[in-house]
Amino acid sequence: MTIPTENSHSQNHATNKLLDGPKGTRFVQTVRGILNPLYYLDSNYQRYGDFFTSKFSNFPPQVIISNPLAIQEIFTADSKLFESGTGNQIALPLVGSNSLLLLDGDRHLQQRKLLMPPFHGERMKAYGQIICNTTEKVINNWTPGNSVIAQSTMQEISLEVILHAVFGLSEGERYQQIQQLITNMFSLFSNPLSATFLFIKSLQQDLGAWSPWGGFVRQRQRLDELLYQEIRDRKTQSEPLGEDILSLLISASDEAGQPMSDVELRDELMTILFAGHETTATALAWALYWIHYIPEVREKLLQELNSINVENCEPAEISKLPYLNAVCCETLRIYPILFFTFPRLLQAPMQLMGYNIPQGMILSTCIYLVHHRPDIYPEPKRFKPERFLERQFSPYEYLPFGGGNRRCIGAAFAMFEMKLVLAKVLSRYSLELAENRPVLPVRRGLTMAPAGGVRLVVKSRI
Numbered sequence: 001m002t003i004p005t006e007n008s009h010s011q012n013h014a015t016n017k018l019l020d021g022p023k024g025t026r027f028v029q030t031v032r033g034i035l036n037p038l039y040y041l042d043s044n045y046q047r048y049g050d051f052f053t054s055k056f057s058n059f060p061p062q063v064i065i066s067n068p069l070a071i072q073e074i075f076t077a078d079s080k081l082f083e084s085g086t087g088n089q090i091a092l093p094l095v096g097s098n099s100l101l102l103l104d105g106d107r108h109l110q111q112r113k114l115l116m117p118p119f120h121g122e123r124m125k126a127y128g129q130i131i132c133n134t135t136e137k138v139i140n141n142w143t144p145g146n147s148v149i150a151q152s153t154m155q156e157i158s159l160e161v162i163l164h165a166v167f168g169l170s171e172g173e174r175y176q177q178i179q180q181l182i183t184n185m186f187s188l189f190s191n192p193l194s195a196t197f198l199f200i201k202s203l204q205q206d207l208g209a210w211s212p213w214g215g216f217v218r219q220r221q222r223l224d225e226l227l228y229q230e231i232r233d234r235k236t237q238s239e240p241l242g243e244d245i246l247s248l249l250i251s252a253s254d255e256a257g258q259p260m261s262d263v264e265l266r267d268e269l270m271t272i273l274f275a276g277h278e279t280t281a282t283a284l285a286w287a288l289y290w291i292h293y294i295p296e297v298r299e300k301l302l303q304e305l306n307s308i309n310v311e312n313c314e315p316a317e318i319s320k321l322p323y324l325n326a327v328c329c330e331t332l333r334i335y336p337i338l339f340f341t342f343p344r345l346l347q348a349p350m351q352l353m354g355y356n357i358p359q360g361m362i363l364s365t366c367i368y369l370v371h372h373r374p375d376i377y378p379e380p381k382r383f384k385p386e387r388f389l390e391r392q393f394s395p396y397e398y399l400p401f402g403g404g405n406r407r408c409i410g411a412a413f414a415m416f417e418m419k420l421v422l423a424k425v426l427s428r429y430s431l432e433l434a435e436n437r438p439v440l441p442v443r444r445g446l447t448m449a450p451a452g453g454v455r456l457v458v459k460s461r462i
């Protein structure tokens, strides 16, 4: 693993360096950042380097950081120095105030400890079969000559996988209703127009079932009723609890022996659905785009997949394939699904790489800019999976899942799902892009997704 000790832009001087950044007003910077995030980030990096200040509407002033040494300091610093919950408030109406996303300090640590075990080691094996079966079910009706939108199909798969893994359910009326309500509510987040009421508090007025906020609140009420029914039924069932995430969380208890309350369970279930569903689907849509955009990548991948029996092998065998792993890593490098880690709001002044950063400022680690540093990734704008076969990157150079005390708890789950879904799709169908042109990321809910969703034409069934 290598971390650059010095770089072209920032050097670790003992003297105080002055923070600098674009001069536009908050409004101008917000508009620029939203309309053309790649240009905003790339041009400011060129001009100011790997530390620059930025002002966005509704946010305290922030420093955008893409220096691996600084990121190492942030990820390894005492977590009490930062607060992230306040910066994630936009998710509150969906996930509730007990969500991991909104907590800080001891409560955050405590909930994290309860939530992590279902996403590790042995548990992952059980999810492998769910992922393979769901993918087969969803893609089974693809017919040659037709086209599919990768983003929506992958979303269908990832929602079904996560619902199945979370609730241990894949059918039945309650499950169908939960699936429908979640699809409706999350699509509000993905659509920039309907999502405005989430950003602007004064629009959060219940003016009846047909008003945007009124409709959202009613759907959430109905979903909560179903979730609480499921939690109650699960707690009182006579047969032993299953291996799904809800069952594991019901049986979990904190250091004081306290189990999670029903409200905590509900909020964390929504958190997992919210954080895990669209992110994984978007990553898969990007992977399908790159694989079909660069013929050599597809050929190499097919060769590797043909070396095992994808239809009948153990999911773990697929997840160990080196080129498939490199393709997934490169997909998450070139356009990270989240361009930034969660904001870290400084609770005390911090000395970072010679900069004196005042309390109240946000440290924003820019995953996209780190992943595009030419000193770490030569030819950074080129999709080149081989770079992940040639060398290893430190967690401060490659960070699609963030890091430190907020590192994504679903990272292993998401990587596993990406590999299995891609292996199943590619070994079942021959596909091609409907339009062979470069695709850029656009904002979609929390994620940076491929514009147009990636239309693929089904050429033949293999």
Ligand code: HEM
Binding pocket: 100, 101, 112, 271, 272, 275, 276, 277, 279, 280, 283, 332, 336, 337, 338, 340, 341, 342, 343, 400, 401, 402, 403, 404, 405, 406, 407, 408, 409, 410, 411, 413, 414, 415
């Ligand atoms: C490709 C898919 C995914 C990507 C790129 C991704 C990325 C991220 C990133 C960048 C963070 C913020 C980390 C930080 O601030 O340092 C995060 C946090 C989180 N992710 Fe993921 N994620 C993905 C999938 C998932 C899945 C599948 C789940 C759950 C099943 C999940 C659950 C979470 C949770 C609960 C957090 C909050 C952690 C905390 O606040 O302590 N994510 N994710």
